[in-house]
Amino acid sequence: MSLRKKRIALTRAAFVPVILLAVFVQPSWNPESTTAYFVELSGYVFLLAGVAVRLWSIHYVGGRKSHELITDGPYSLCRNPLYVGTFLLTVGACLCFENVLMLAAAFLVVVPMHLAAARWEERHLLELFPEAFPEYARSVPRFWPRLRNYHSRDSLSVPVRAIRRIAIDTAGVLLIPALEDLLEVLHRTHIVPVLLQFP
Numbered sequence: 001m002s003l004r005k006k007r008i009a010l011t012r013a014a015f016v017p018v019i020l021l022a023v024f025v026q027p028s029w030n031p032e033s034t035t036a037y038f039v040e041l042s043g044y045v046f047l048l049a050g051v052a053v054r055l056w057s058i059h060y061v062g063g064r065k066s067h068e069l070i071t072d073g074p075y076s077l078c079r080n081p082l083y084v085g086t087f088l089l090t091v092g093a094c095l096c097f098e099n100v101l102m103l104a105a106a107f108l109v110v111v112p113m114h115l116a117a118a119r120w121e122e123r124h125l126l127e128l129f130p131e132a133f134p135e136y137a138r139s140v141p142r143f144w145p146r147l148r149n150y151h152s153r154d155s156l157s158v159p160v161r162a163i164r165r166i167a168i169d170t171a172g173v174l175l176i177p178a179l180e181d182l183l184e185v186l187h188r189t190h191i192v193p194v195l196l197q198f199p
Helices: 003-024 034-061 081-096 100-128 132-139 160-188
Strands: none
Touching (some): 003 081, 081 100
16 A cells, blocks of 8 residues: 555544544534634634645645655745644634534544654655755754745746645635534534533
8 A cells, every 4th residue: 555545544544533523522612602703713713724834835745745855835844734734724623613522632633643644754755865855854843843944946836736636625624614504503403413512
């Protein structure tokens, strides 16, 4: 199984408990309360930040990942900006669902999963670029951005496949608030049972 297929399979399996918590756990606070408003609003902020980081990263890495070592743009700040974007999106989705248990489960799932995936990918990059990658890894952190490192090329050529991926990512993110609203209706009408209210 290829590295990419392993990563996708791991991601799907890891998110099953998070999705179950989204469906069957509901916050105990009033949906019209100030708490609910600020939790959901902060979710939108995280979603926008996550999609922005992912869009920016895909412009640089789309179609090039196994052919060249990308070290500029977002990849000059940290080695795994796509994972940083995914993490922000995950936090945003959990906050949009106003689901504290879902957020805790996402942390328990996403952090170890991304660490494992990043290590797999770095071993692969070390095989592909045995001289350039160790030097890059020494100067650029794995996840936490180092702002003083930033540099970028003047122009980019983005493959159509990467543009398609950007469109799919964005469409998926835009659906999250609508899914949360739909789930609220399904809970209110008892079509989907609420097994637990938290906090």
